[in-house]
Amino acid sequence: MLKINNLHASIEDKAILKGINLEVKAGEVHAIMGPNGSGKSTLASVIAGKEEYEVTEGNILLEGEDIDELAAEERAHKGVFLSFQYPVEIPGVSVTNFMKTAINETRKAKGLEDMPAKDMLKMIREKSELLEIDRKFLSRSLNEGFSGGEKKRNEIFQMAMLEPKLAILDETDSGLDIDALRIVANGVNKLKSKDNAVIVITHYQRLLDHIVPDFVHVLYNGKIVKSGGKELAHELEAKGYDWIKEEVDA
Amino acid sequence: MSKYTEDDLREELKTKEYEYGFFTDIESETFPIGLNEDIVRAISKKKEEPEWMTEWRLDAFKVWKEMTEPEWANVHYKKPDFQAIAYYSAPVAVDPNKTLDDVDPDLLAMYKKLGISVDEQKKMNNVAMDIVVDSVSVATTFKKTLSEKGIIFMSISEAIKEHPELVRKYIGTIVPTKDNFYAALNSAVFSDGSFCYIPKGVKCPMELSTYFRINQGGTGQFERTLLIADEGSYVSYLEGCTAPSRDENQLHAAVVELIAMDDAEIKYSTVQNWYPGNAEGKGGVYNFVTKRGLCEKNAKISWTQVETGSAVTWKYPSCILKGDNSVGEFYSIAVTNNYQQADTGTKMIHLGKNTKSTIISKGISAGKSQNSYRGLVQIGSRADNARNFSQCDSLLMGNECGAHTFPYIEAKNKSAMIEHEATTSKIGEDQIFYCNQRGIDTEKAIALIVNGFSKDVLNKLPMEFAVEAQKLLEISLEGSVG
Numbered sequence A: 001m002l003k004i005n006n007l008h009a010s011i012e013d014k015a016i017l018k019g020i021n022l023e024v025k026a027g028e029v030h031a032i033m034g035p036n037g038s039g040k041s042t043l044a045s046v047i048a049g050k051e052e053y054e055v056t057e058g059n060i061l062l063e064g065e066d067i068d069e070l071a072a073e074e075r076a077h078k079g080v081f082l083s084f085q086y087p088v089e090i091p092g093v094s095v096t097n098f099m100k101t102a103i104n105e106t107r108k109a110k111g112l113e114d115m116p117a118k119d120m121l122k123m124i125r126e127k128s129e130l131l132e133i134d135r136k137f138l139s140r141s142l143n144e145g146f147s148g149g150e151k152k153r154n155e156i157f158q159m160a161m162l163e164p165k166l167a168i169l170d171e172t173d174s175g176l177d178i179d180a181l182r183i184v185a186n187g188v189n190k191l192k193s194k195d196n197a198v199i200v201i202t203h204y205q206r207l208l209d210h211i212v213p214d215f216v217h218v219l220y221n222g223k224i225v226k227s228g229g230k231e232l233a234h235e236l237e238a239k240g241y242d243w244i245k246e247e248v249d250a
Numbered sequence B: 001m002s003k004y005t006e007d008d009l010r011e012e013l014k015t016k017e018y019e020y021g022f023f024t025d026i027e028s029e030t031f032p033i034g035l036n037e038d039i040v041r042a043i044s045k046k047k048e049e050p051e052w053m054t055e056w057r058l059d060a061f062k063v064w065k066e067m068t069e070p071e072w073a074n075v076h077y078k079k080p081d082f083q084a085i086a087y088y089s090a091p092v093a094v095d096p097n098k099t100l101d102d103v104d105p106d107l108l109a110m111y112k113k114l115g116i117s118v119d120e121q122k123k124m125n126n127v128a129m130d131i132v133v134d135s136v137s138v139a140t141t142f143k144k145t146l147s148e149k150g151i152i153f154m155s156i157s158e159a160i161k162e163h164p165e166l167v168r169k170y171i172g173t174i175v176p177t178k179d180n181f182y183a184a185l186n187s188a189v190f191s192d193g194s195f196c197y198i199p200k201g202v203k204c205p206m207e208l209s210t211y212f213r214i215n216q217g218g219t220g221q222f223e224r225t226l227l228i229a230d231e232g233s234y235v236s237y238l239e240g241c242t243a244p245s246r247d248e249n250q251l252h253a254a255v256v257e258l259i260a261m262d263d264a265e266i267k268y269s270t271v272q273n274w275y276p277g278n279a280e281g282k283g284g285v286y287n288f289v290t291k292r293g294l295c296e297k298n299a300k301i302s303w304t305q306v307e308t309g310s311a312v313t314w315k316y317p318s319c320i321l322k323g324d325n326s327v328g329e330f331y332s333i334a335v336t337n338n339y340q341q342a343d344t345g346t347k348m349i350h351l352g353k354n355t356k357s358t359i360i361s362k363g364i365s366a367g368k369s370q371n372s373y374r375g376l377v378q379i380g381s382r383a384d385n386a387r388n389f390s391q392c393d394s395l396l397m398g399n400e401c402g403a404h405t406f407p408y409i410e411a412k413n414k415s416a417m418i419e420h421e422a423t424t425s426k427i428g429e430d431q432i433f434y435c436n437q438r439g440i441d442t443e444k445a446i447a448l449i450v451n452g453f454s455k456d457v458l459n460k461l462p463m464e465f466a467v468e469a470q471k472l473l474e475i476s477l478e479g480s481v482g
């Protein structure tokens, strides 16, 4: 599904990613953990194709294809989805209108007609039920005045609507209370299949109790410095990151 | 596939030609250039006007000669040479009685290019259209349905002949000849325009629509619109404008007068996309327009405008709230790109008691353009409990454009309640990336964000106009991200 080879990326000549190697196969869940500022969101943005970041070395393969030259929307059309750590507001554009546009633009890129309104409505109904979202919520302007938790739940609603192959969830758990966390995790689990993959970026074990990872990676100072199974997350929860920093810096 | 960068977008915008920039080769009759009493007389004679109209024009001309062009607006342009313009241009052989079927096929083809199939408009949208090409009103549809209700909807030239008592009574009462330089010029040389009268208690059953277009090079278009809604009546009026692209600047100086008598309501909507000039700022229409309405008791006037065109726009649709409990509204979207300059806004003059006005202005600037909102809220000493709410929002794209707001308030009555809110925002890279990540390309993302920003005003437009307006917003901002 995703293969990252020796990826180096920088912004404004400041190196942030310093040689990342990562392979994610279909059907897998990977967790990426690590202290603040270690480059987790940067990695997510680079995979999604944010232009401000410059890839200086290495490459990213999506289903075997080098996606370096692809614009962000083209990567999205190929099934890459990013649940943002800080979703932006778009005043005056309703969640529904935004989703309709996103789905139809993706269909257009694949040479398909617009989704019939009837199918769109059905899908909206199903997915909003899955995430226990009040449909009135979908008429509101995208992320405008949403609470932190509402923003995150809305991100996962969009993921459900777009049915991506590769979903990257960047600190989706922050801002969610326990009930919302359960709903969101439950939603992600329902969307999981043997054909898609999920990368979960988080600081906390509690999300990983619900979305159980096959692999856990620790990102520190732009590099993956440790990888392991789901027990690694428990260890980090208990001991923090200092012992890893010491190992690396030693 | 390569990335589609902002630079590519910018390049595409530069090479993108004005959608409506074609020139139709219809035979037309153009007066010699320049302006003097003889030309004014000739226009009046050509139009077979009665003596009083000729005299009215000549008076206006005398007033105009003594006036100078206003300079207070936040626009900079080379002043037109008023002696280098032809003041009359009409497609030849126009018979006011002919129906749409008799209209010059070239002309109909032109409407098609403009995206207005008159037939379709007629059938599907229930719209009566009065189309003004250059200066003469060519075809008026739906006349019969309207006349059954006693509604008069015709070109102003016809109205001068057929309803001289109405025209003579009201013309120039709302926008007096000496109101301003361009109004005086218009009064002297106006070539055509629309006239509309809704009788007492009649709700006009369809949207009335006029399509203006400047076709001939080196001509000015000076329409004159007079709309009278008698007591308790209602009318919704749509006005759309386009002009072909030309290197020289074309002058457009219109006057619109609205009269809403007791308990009457007028909704006046405009979609203006006169040629804005090319990417280097060459050519384009100078749009100097005076629009004003008078509200009697319990009357209401709403101005809604979507302004995407013209090189220079100077336009302040206003309401005189003379009657008690009368209501004035102004909803505006003004888009400027490249080297366009817009100075637009409104005046709400509160004279009666319990009068209310609402102003919502959305300015969108891109390229190297300048976009100014200029508004005056005036509360007279007898206007007890007058209320105004104004909201002016600006959206900027890139670092080279400007947005300005000039709100003026003059309150002579202590009971007045005036609220003003203003915001300025920029389309952020993060917003664009968010959309891109969901599969929406940059161009579509901008359209989406701009439509969201403009929603409050777009919602005020009649349905079929709103769709067209949305498309126009997209066209005029294509590739303008910075």
Ligand SMILES: Nc1ncnc2c1ncn2[C@@H]1O[C@H](COP(=O)(O)OP(=O)(O)O)[C@@H](O)[C@H]1O
Pocket (backbone or CB within 6 Å): A011, A012, A014, A016, A034, A035, A036, A037, A038, A039, A040, A041, A042, A043
């Ligand atoms: N747009 C930017 N400009 C400059 N520095 C940035 C930018 N984005 C991220 N950084 C820097 O890159 C580093 C990694 O940030 P980030 O990827 O957000 O970390 P994480 O998500 O792991 O907390 C930080 O030092 C941050 O300050």
Ligand SMILES: [Mg+2]
Pocket (backbone or CB within 6 Å): A040, A041, A042, A085, A170, A171
């Ligand atoms: Mg982060």
